[in-house]
Amino acid sequence: xxNRFDExxxxxNKKIIEMGAMCEEAIASAAKALTTGDVxxxxxxxxxxxxxxxxxxxxxxxxxxxxxxxxPVARDLRLISAALKMxxxxxxxxxxxxxxxxxxxxxxxxxxxxxxxxxDMARETIQMVTSSVDAFVKKDVTLAEEVITxxxxxxxxxxxxxHGIINLITENSADGEFALDLLMISKxxxxxxxxxxxxxxxxxxxxxxxRKEV
Amino acid sequence: MTSKILxxxxxxxxxxxxxxxxxxxxxxxxxxxxxxENQLKDExxxxxxxxxxxxxxxxxxxxxxxYRLTWVASDGTVLFDSHADATAMENHEDREEIKExxxxxxxxxxxxxxxxxxxxxxxxxxxxxxxxxxxxxxxxTALLLVLGMLQPITIVFVIAIVLSAWLAHRMAKRVVEPLxxxxxxKPMENDVYEELSPLLHRIHAQHMEIKSQMLILKQKQxxxxxxxxxxxxxxxxxxxxGRILSINPAARNLFHTGIDCIGEDFLTxxxxxxxxxxxxxxxxxxxxDFRDKKNSKxxxxxxxxxxxxxxxxxxxxxxxxxxxxxxxxxxxQEFTAxxxxxxxxxxxxxxxxxxxxENGIVKDEDVPRFIGRIRKEASRLVTLIDDIIxxxxxxxxxxxxxxxxxxxxxxxxxxxxxxxxAKMKNVSLKVTGDDGVINGVRRLLYEVVYNLCxxxxxxxxxxxxxxxxxxxxxxxxCLSVQDTGIGISPEHQDKIFERFYRVDKSHSKQSGGxxxxxxxxxxxxxxxxxxxxxxxxxxKGTIISVLFST
Numbered sequence: 001x002x003n004r005f006d007e008x009x010x011x012x013n014k015k016i017i018e019m020g021a022m023c024e025e026a027i028a029s030a031a032k033a034l035t036t037g038d039v040x041x042x043x044x045x046x047x048x049x050x051x052x053x054x055x056x057x058x059x060x061x062x063x064x065x066x067x068x069x070x071x072p073v074a075r076d077l078r079l080i081s082a083a084l085k086m087x088x089x090x091x092x093x094x095x096x097x098x099x100x101x102x103x104x105x106x107x108x109x110x111x112x113x114x115x116x117x118x119x120d121m122a123r124e125t126i127q128m129v130t131s132s133v134d135a136f137v138k139k140d141v142t143l144a145e146e147v148i149t150x151x152x153x154x155x156x157x158x159x160x161x162x163h164g165i166i167n168l169i170t171e172n173s174a175d176g177e178f179a180l181d182l183l184m185i186s187k188x189x190x191x192x193x194x195x196x197x198x199x200x201x202x203x204x205x206x207x208x209x210x211r212k213e214v
Numbered sequence: 215m216t217s218k219i220l221x222x223x224x225x226x227x228x229x230x231x232x233x234x235x236x237x238x239x240x241x242x243x244x245x246x247x248x249x250x251e252n253q254l255k256d257e258x259x260x261x262x263x264x265x266x267x268x269x270x271x272x273x274x275x276x277x278x279x280x281y282r283l284t285w286v287a288s289d290g291t292v293l294f295d296s297h298a299d300a301t302a303m304e305n306h307e308d309r310e311e312i313k314e315x316x317x318x319x320x321x322x323x324x325x326x327x328x329x330x331x332x333x334x335x336x337x338x339x340x341x342x343x344x345x346x347x348x349x350x351x352x353x354x355t356a357l358l359l360v361l362g363m364l365q366p367i368t369i370v371f372v373i374a375i376v377l378s379a380w381l382a383h384r385m386a387k388r389v390v391e392p393l394x395x396x397x398x399x400k401p402m403e404n405d406v407y408e409e410l411s412p413l414l415h416r417i418h419a420q421h422m423e424i425k426s427q428m429l430i431l432k433q434k435q436x437x438x439x440x441x442x443x444x445x446x447x448x449x450x451x452x453x454x455x456g457r458i459l460s461i462n463p464a465a466r467n468l469f470h471t472g473i474d475c476i477g478e479d480f481l482t483x484x485x486x487x488x489x490x491x492x493x494x495x496x497x498x499x500x501x502x503d504f505r506d507k508k509n510s511k512x513x514x515x516x517x518x519x520x521x522x523x524x525x526x527x528x529x530x531x532x533x534x535x536x537x538x539x540x541x542x543x544x545x546x547q548e549f550t551a552x553x554x555x556x557x558x559x560x561x562x563x564x565x566x567x568x569x570x571x572e573n574g575i576v577k578d579e580d581v582p583r584f585i586g587r588i589r590k591e592a593s594r595l596v597t598l599i600d601d602i603i604x605x606x607x608x609x610x611x612x613x614x615x616x617x618x619x620x621x622x623x624x625x626x627x628x629x630x631x632x633x634x635x636a637k638m639k640n641v642s643l644k645v646t647g648d649d650g651v652i653n654g655v656r657r658l659l660y661e662v663v664y665n666l667c668x669x670x671x672x673x674x675x676x677x678x679x680x681x682x683x684x685x686x687x688x689x690x691x692c693l694s695v696q697d698t699g700i701g702i703s704p705e706h707q708d709k710i711f712e713r714f715y716r717v718d719k720s721h722s723k724q725s726g727g728x729x730x731x732x733x734x735x736x737x738x739x740x741x742x743x744x745x746x747x748x749x750x751x752x753x754k755g756t757i758i759s760v761l762f763s764t
Contacts, residue, residue: 010479013479014456014479014481017479017481017482017485018481018485018490020485021481021485021486021487021490022487024485025486025487133485137481137482137485138482
């Protein structure tokens, strides 16, 4: 009985890692499509996002089954409840990657001239997502805390992008639609950073049993 | 053990007890029966003679509680009975002992009472008057005797049980004690029951077998470890649930993980999509492979399912560093593309000129110019092909004849050959320095110096100068060619040795080179294990030095 429970927990762990990896890939593809203006790649992100949604439902039912059938306690219970929260954040990351990719298709190969800072922001955000998944894989509290502090960097990037866009508009060198698209994209990245932070917080909770004070 | 011994001891005790009771009871019963019978006969004969003399008077005066005397008339009527009223008694004529006595004078019989617990023995004798006197006595049966002894028997039985339990316990303990003390690690050193020695021998033999098999296993494991630790390829073994069984140092480096990942799922080490898909594919199809960039190197990943007896036992993941191969492939592709392009250009020019002449468009006075162009392009083609052949020869790495070559003498010879070209550009050409003898392939060294000098003249400005100097040091010879030409900017300096690389992108025919000269120099110098140093400044000039170790 216990053996079976351990096996199911192991399987759950595996699935969360898989979902994390899927998110990493979705956002990386979206960022790549953005910097290269690759519309085909952007189209692929939609499929990735759907797969992530599917995975979320799978993990959800897996967690419910575990809760109902095994009545887990202590650490196991924390892992499962953290998993339930984490997949919501991961699913949001997938959706936002899809949103970014959708804007890229509208941009129609419009280049990011003067806005290279968005590329840096994307790299930083991808790093955050990767680190938060890594923290979950290794159950590494230090790494998770690092992710949480890194959120400030992404927030800082967002304000820089915002100022850049304001400059573009005042110089009249960008049309309004493009400027708004850029703002949306950077906002999405900023949100993804927040979701990565949430994931890191849930990792800390599942390991230590305490929620980080906000 | 104890209960088994107890059972056997107890069963023996009970058997002995029961059989001795039966035998003793039987024997004594028989004996006392005989004694009683004789006594009865004696009593009867006494009573008979007394009755004959005194008649009924004697019988009535007799006070006997032990014996019962019955006097029966010859017709069976009971005349007297010591224990009952004679008149109420039935005719005794048909009683066995009476019948016998009436016929033969004496009779006897034994009858069981209705309760089975008692037995009555009758003795009868005929008196002189034909009447019969019978004496009888009751005695207990053997069964009653045994029943009477039930209490002592039970006590003995209980004692037997307790005794045998105690004995059994002690015996079991004593039997088992040496067995428990057996040192199974050294079975032959035990000194216990002889009956155990086959077992000990067997254990000893199995010990030896296990030891030797463990040794073989350990050797194999060591071999495997040695191979996997030292191999450059990354190797990971997974079990059928995807957990890591073994991961070699190369793989640990590749996936940035430690030895503690053994037993974890492989997903925790590498979770990229292409790896996940490849794992799935290999699980279904038995094999899959893919290429991926990792740590800025190109790797080829091969995944194979391990099957044995139709059962899936796990997975082998092998990763090779194929960066060099990929680069070489890329180079080869570029080279092929370049060669075709370079070969096509002069040919196109030849065809164009020939076509113009064929169609009679060219004026007669222009014909020599066109023919001249065709010849020039054709000879360019030949030089190009020559260069390619030379390069491919060096690529093949054919062993060539080594000899002592003086770089100074060689340089002078080449400068002689190139003096015409130098004069045309009004470039001064000078060779200075030591003898500089090295052991090498003359033909290749000629190519090196020729190409360097040729380039120096080609890229020199009008009226410039080219200096060739040979400097001999204790264990190196340095040949450097210095010009005052256009120079090479730093970003091009690494690339000029690549095949068909031109600083001037227009591939101008002006200079007349093939784009392979410096590539030949590089290969020839590499062939001699030498080193090339480029020192150049744009519009100032270039010094290319070649270092050979002697």
